[in-house]
Amino acid sequence: MDCFALCENGYCNALSGKCRGENCGFHKTHEEQEQSLEKVRERLRSLPEYQQEAIADKYYGGVRKW
């Protein structure tokens, strides 16, 4: 299975416990995950400067990672 969250030991990095397999509703390929993250970064870049600064300060140690 090709899921961005799947560890080599068969456990899931996103959800707790073992991978739920083909029927998991949270499955995403690495490419799909990267597309999702890019959408998040686009959204963050679209925010006013003061909001970007507040988010960077609160969650990213003052660094804008987008």
Ligand code: SF4
């Ligand atoms: S398919 Fe679901 S349970 Fe398995 S690694 Fe991906 S997100 Fe986790």
